[in-house]
Amino acid sequence: MTEVATRSVTSDRSDPLGRAWVATAVRRIEADAMRSADTHLIRFPLPPGLGVELYLKDESTHVTGSLKHRLARSLFLYALCNGWLGEGTTVIESSSGSTAVSEAYFARLIGLPFVAVMPARTSVEKIDLIERQGGRCHLVADPSAIYDESRQLAAKTGGHYMDQFTHAERATDWRGNNNIAESIFAQMSLEEHPIPEWIVIAAGTGGTSATIGRFVRYRGHKTRICVPDPENSAFFQAWCDSDPLHRAPGSRIEGIGRPRVEPSFVGQVIDRMVTVPDAFSVAAMRGVQEVLGRKVGPSTGTNLWAAFGLLDQMIRAGRRGSIVSLICDGGERYANTYYNDEWVRAQGWDLTDPLAEVRTFLSTGAWAER
Secondary structure, eight states: OOOOSSOOOOOOOHHHHHHHHHHHHHHHHHHHTTTOOOOOEEOOOTTTTSEEEEEEEEGGGGGGGHHHHHHHHHHHHHHHHTTTTTTTTEEEESSSSSSHHOOOOOOHHTTOOOEEEETTTOOOHHHHHHHTTTTTEEEEESSGGHHHHHHHHHHHOOEEEHHHHHHHHHHHTTTTTOOHHHHHHHTTTSSOOOOOOOEEESSSHHHHHHHHHHHHHHHHHEEEEEEEEEEEESSSHHHHHTTOBOOOOOSSSSSSSOOOOOOOOOOGGSSEEEEHHHHHHOOOOHHHHHSSSSSSSHHHHHHHHHHHHHHHHHTTTTTTEEEEEEEEESSGTTTTTTTTTTHHTTTTTTOHHHHHHHHHHHHOOOOOOO
């Protein structure tokens, strides 16, 4: 005989003190954002008379020096409002680069310990940047093991694995709320060609290309999204073959390209992908330095090599218009690697021809058609 329930049952997980701590943490992060000005949109100095314009959203001016500052802020707000972080929670992340630097900053801002799980081969300079923001570095011999090690460390400490590669595309409000896409279009509004033909952004997690791609569709803009991908990254071939399980060795261009297709990579919002050899990325970052008078990082070089090619196609077709790309981070942190000739030669990269091509384009507007 089936028993009939005669009363309701209530289970209460209310934690007023925990909610109060979360509210304070969110307010601290929002206050930090209020103190921060938006990043500049730079009009790149192309040769006159081409009929096209290139703009660079300079994300290196964030307090932690990179595009990942936006991501880290969104990830922390997402985790806090999901109830994943509380007072004393140890925050764990798989990152040896800019994301770890930015997440360490926000963890310290709200008083939480932060641990970056990274390959043991990570440079001393990168470790120092993370530790300077109050983070701790957990080194792993096998680079492919950083995901599992992060999960295990979170379980062991009772902490939270932030997992940028899964949550990057969902933590940011792609409809607006001062995300990077909304900022770009607002800053472009008074330009001669306010709606860009292309926005060019390489993928690391894939979160930024997902946010921008969704935003342009939401707003009905004609802008197309181009994602350049470095050598040995899984994204390009996976996108071409619609194969999310595709694997690759992994990129040598720091911050972008992955050995696997990350969950935050949304290929359906991407209109074009371009493969960029590593030597071309490094040549572009160095050539741009000669024009801007400042160093940029290697992922910016990847972006710009692809952007120059798109500009050339517009010029050849007699089309007027604009393209927007990003300065993902500054080049100062790469002084001993990508800006070091001896280190570059050790990678087997010959910059002679691609650097000459970049210099020719920046001085004359002529680009080798491919």
